[in-house]
Amino acid sequence: MYAIPTAFVSALFVVFGLYVLITQGITRLSAPFLLMCATTFAWQGTWTLLFQTQSPHIASLLVRLGYLFILFLPTTFYHFITEVTARRREQPVLLASYGLCLVLAALLPGDLVVAGYRRFFFGYYPAAGPLHPLHVAQTVLLAGRCAQLLLAARKKAGGEARRRLDLCLAGVCLYAFAAVDYAVNYGLPFYPPGVLFIALSLGLLAITIVRYHLIHPYALAATIAHEIATPLATIGMHADEIASVWSHVFKGYRLAVTHGIYDDQGHAGQSERISQLAAAIRREVSGTSAMVEMALASFTLDRLDRSRFSPHSLQQCVASALERYPFRGDERARVTVTPIDAAVRFSGSDTLVVFVLFNLLKNAFHAIRVSGDGEITISAAMEQDFCVLRFRDTGPGIAPDVLPHIFDAFFSTKRHGSGAGMGLAFCRRATELLGGTIECSSVRGSHTAFTVRLPAPGSAADRATRAAPARSRRRR
Numbered sequence: 001m002y003a004i005p006t007a008f009v010s011a012l013f014v015v016f017g018l019y020v021l022i023t024q025g026i027t028r029l030s031a032p033f034l035l036m037c038a039t040t041f042a043w044q045g046t047w048t049l050l051f052q053t054q055s056p057h058i059a060s061l062l063v064r065l066g067y068l069f070i071l072f073l074p075t076t077f078y079h080f081i082t083e084v085t086a087r088r089r090e091q092p093v094l095l096a097s098y099g100l101c102l103v104l105a106a107l108l109p110g111d112l113v114v115a116g117y118r119r120f121f122f123g124y125y126p127a128a129g130p131l132h133p134l135h136v137a138q139t140v141l142l143a144g145r146c147a148q149l150l151l152a153a154r155k156k157a158g159g160e161a162r163r164r165l166d167l168c169l170a171g172v173c174l175y176a177f178a179a180v181d182y183a184v185n186y187g188l189p190f191y192p193p194g195v196l197f198i199a200l201s202l203g204l205l206a207i208t209i210v211r212y213h214l215i216h217p218y219a220l221a222a223t224i225a226h227e228i229a230t231p232l233a234t235i236g237m238h239a240d241e242i243a244s245v246w247s248h249v250f251k252g253y254r255l256a257v258t259h260g261i262y263d264d265q266g267h268a269g270q271s272e273r274i275s276q277l278a279a280a281i282r283r284e285v286s287g288t289s290a291m292v293e294m295a296l297a298s299f300t301l302d303r304l305d306r307s308r309f310s311p312h313s314l315q316q317c318v319a320s321a322l323e324r325y326p327f328r329g330d331e332r333a334r335v336t337v338t339p340i341d342a343a344v345r346f347s348g349s350d351t352l353v354v355f356v357l358f359n360l361l362k363n364a365f366h367a368i369r370v371s372g373d374g375e376i377t378i379s380a381a382m383e384q385d386f387c388v389l390r391f392r393d394t395g396p397g398i399a400p401d402v403l404p405h406i407f408d409a410f411f412s413t414k415r416h417g418s419g420a421g422m423g424l425a426f427c428r429r430a431t432e433l434l435g436g437t438i439e440c441s442s443v444r445g446s447h448t449a450f451t452v453r454l455p456a457p458g459s460a461a462d463r464a465t466r467a468a469p470a471r472s473r474r475r476r
Contacts, residue, residue: 006051009199010044013037016206032079033209036202039076043069044195051123059124063117064108067126071101071113073198074139077175080205081146084168085153090145097142104135120189128185136182143176156306167208174201239281306433306466311457312350314380314387315340320350321357331365338379346387346454347462348434353389353454356430356438359423360391360450367395367448385459386436389452398442406440427452435465 017037020030046066053059075097082090107113115129150172154165178194178201256262318337346353361376368374374395381388398406407428427450431438436454455461 006044007048009195010041013041020209029083032076036076039069039073059117063126067114071104074142075101078142085149122191146172171201171204236285309347311345314344317350317353321354325361335376340380344380344382344387347457352430356427359427364393371396385456385461386453387456392449394447397444397446435461
């Protein structure tokens with residue numbers, strides 16, 4: 001009878017593991033969860049046999065085998081939480097914890113960690129050895145660190161991301177109650193209830209992973225990076241190779257035409273056009289790569305670590321955006337940058353500001369192409385505690401009924417296939433997470449102007465941003 005709960009939980013964790021494996025595959029986040037499931041399955045399966053055996057010799061083997069898996073369970077849980085909170089800096093501690101598990105596992109054949117067993121009303125159970133308190137201390141410290149990491153991440157998250165972290169925190173709390181089993185190792189005669197808390201904890205995490213998409217945003221981002229960025233880099237490399245050899249090929253081609261070896265009548269224009277293809281391919285690759293990077297950034301905005309913001313020059317951000325943007329035709333000549341003082345600096349992420357500029361350039365050039373004419377002017381200055389960027393285009397302007405909706409996600413006036421309506425939504429989300437604002441004014445048939453305000457380094461707005469959770473403060 002006493003073996004039924006352990007047998008049930010052992011089977012349950014096969015289901016948990018297979019469920020996550022089938023629905024999510026192997027990722028940085030699912031791998032430690034699957035390891036937790038495998039460890040719990042093996043531990044509870046061993047306890048099922050232990051509670052049923054009548055042989056002291058078999059019991060002696062099973063208590064050590066079962067404890068082999070128990071030793072690693074707290075560390076696998078900690079491993080999972082470091083991935084949930086994206087705390088790569090915890091890796092040295094994680095490796096040290098796994099190392100301690102290996103040391104304790106190597107000592108299991110003796111009596112230092114598990115000093116044999118005791119006989120209780122439910123069956124045999126491991127007795128604590130002199131080094132067992134070391135494992136208990138490790139478990140307590142790791143559980144506490146998991147809660148600390150989740151609380152810190154929760155302060156910086158908002159919306160659905162915060163709800164996911166709340167569920168993970170609840171899982172940690174349930175997991176902590178399983179530590180009551182250690183009392184049985186020291187001789188207290190009650191049936192160890194930890195199996196129920198472990199089952200509830202990891203079951204809640206399994207639901208969070210699948211039902212509440214704990215993995216999806218980051219797995220999707222990783223998939224995009226791998227499946228798109230790598231082929232793009234290869235295409236760009238091939239374009240560069242074509243450009244490097246084309247001048248020699250074209251020179252031989254012209255000599256063949258000059259000496260009458262080849263008649264290019266009717267193909268002269270096409271031949272000259274080939275020389276432009278490599279540059280065009282490289283431009284498209286660079287532009288698409290930038291858009292992929294921006295898409296990846298949008299997936300990870302909720303994980304932005306504001307405590308690591310640093311001062312950046314807006315002059316350099318504008319220069320970087322103009323250098324990387326995939327201009328077409330005469331587009332670059334349509335952009336005028338008013339000289340920006342090097343002292344105009346903001347606190348935050350220069351990458352996000354470059355992506356904001358990318359979106360503003362993309363939208364402005366689309367409007368200019370529709371109207372057939374227009375210019376872009378970029379300027380910046382310091383105003384009190386804010387670095388203010390002004391982006392103005394003399395395109396067709398925005399209709400008054402459309403203007404209030406331009407920052408709404410999936411709102412777009414472009415024809416189908418020309419845009420998803422996420423560019424300006426990204427701009428607003430990014431600037432708000434940086435502690436700033438973005439506003440738009442427009443006169444139909446005249447101009448459109450965007451004003452981006454970002455906190456200056458050391459300002460009150462900068463200090464407030466670093467201390468505030470990364471929750472989007474949308475204005476209604």
